[in-house]
Amino acid sequence: MIKSILFISAFLLCVSTTSAQRVRTVFTGDFSNWTYNNYSFRTGFQNDWDNWTCGSTTIRTTFSNDWDSWEIGDVTLRTSFPNDFNNWEIRGYDKTITIKTTFINDNERWDVSGEIDGTVRTVFSNNFEQWAFDLDMTGLEEDLQIAIIFVAIYTSFKDQL
Numbered sequence: 001m002i003k004s005i006l007f008i009s010a011f012l013l014c015v016s017t018t019s020a021q022r023v024r025t026v027f028t029g030d031f032s033n034w035t036y037n038n039y040s041f042r043t044g045f046q047n048d049w050d051n052w053t054c055g056s057t058t059i060r061t062t063f064s065n066d067w068d069s070w071e072i073g074d075v076t077l078r079t080s081f082p083n084d085f086n087n088w089e090i091r092g093y094d095k096t097i098t099i100k101t102t103f104i105n106d107n108e109r110w111d112v113s114g115e116i117d118g119t120v121r122t123v124f125s126n127n128f129e130q131w132a133f134d135l136d137m138t139g140l141e142e143d144l145q146i147a148i149i150f151v152a153i154y155t156s157f158k159d160q161l
Contacts, residue, residue, distance in 0.1 A: 022123065024130040031129075031157040036149050049157060054146045067158065070150070073143035077150065085158070090114075090147045093156055097144065099151050107155045112148065118138060120152055128156035 030144075034041040041059075044051035048065075052059035062069035062076075070077040075092030075133040079085055079142040086104055090097040095115045102109040103117075107128075118135035122128060132151040137145045 021133040022130060023134070023152055025156075028129065031153075034153050036133075039146065039149065041150070041153055046109070052150070052153075054150075056144055057143065059146065059150060067154070069089065070147075070154075072147045072150065075141075075143040075147050077147045085155070088151055089143060091142045091145070092144055095141075095144065097148065099148065107159060110151065120148070128159055131156075 006149070017062060021037060023034055025031060025132040026033040026035055032043040032046070034059055035108075039052045039054050043049065044053060044058075044060075050061045050064060054072075057073050059070060059072045062068060062071055068082055069077045073092075075090060077088060077090050080087040080089055080100075085107075087100040088098070090099065096111065097114040097116065097118070099108060099110050099112050102111050108125065112118045112120060112135055116135055116137060118133070118144075120133050120135070123130040123132050133152075137148070137149070
């Protein structure tokens, strides 16, 4: 009986992990270069964590060295409260999306709600180089998609600095 439960649990975990989209670092240990499907994220300059690009889209802090507020094309990405990186709010195109940690100060699991619902989590425990997105972003504007993906990237590089 226990073997059957373990087998079913492992199978369901494998299925849920393989069906999710993934964002990952291009090079192991390099948090300045990421890929997600056809998207490529990278810092504008080496060790300049305030400026990023995703294709032709610029991702930058609203104010220098203020990581509470970002601009991504026509979208804003902000923490709900200053210096509280457990809860983000994305606004743009008359839409609001909230991304918050499932458990306070556990940056490995995030819940997404608002215009879309789903989860974002690290694929492997305590490894911030690969994230699984269990979200259907079909029909969502590209800048909003980039902002959602960027929360995982931001969490990864912030925790490594």
